[in-house]
Amino acid sequence: MKFIKTYAVTLVLCYVFVFLGGWMLFDFSKRFFVATAACAFIIAVVASIFMAQEERIDQLEKRVKELEEKE
Numbered sequence: 001m002k003f004i005k006t007y008a009v010t011l012v013l014c015y016v017f018v019f020l021g022g023w024m025l026f027d028f029s030k031r032f033f034v035a036t037a038a039c040a041f042i043i044a045v046v047a048s049i050f051m052a053q054e055e056r057i058d059q060l061e062k063r064v065k066e067l068e069e070k071e
Contacts, residue, residue: 002048002051003044003045003048006044006047006048006051007040007041007044009044010040010041010043010044010047011036011037011040011044013040014036014037014039014040014043015036015040018032018036
């Protein structure tokens with residue numbers, strides 16, 4: 001579910017970028033909606049990987065803290 005939320009936010013931000021002049025940077029001649037959705041998908045995948053990694057780091061920090069308190 002987090003990935004879908006991340007993808008939706010990224011998709012909206014990409015569309016805002018495209019409509020505010022970002023289309024001049026890329027060649028979206030025929031299918032710029034599909035190209036924007038693909039770019040948003042790739043960005044969302046990368047963002048969700050980093051968010052999952054951050055979650056795991058937080059869990060590991062809690063485990064280390066608990067182990068240090070036991071000693």
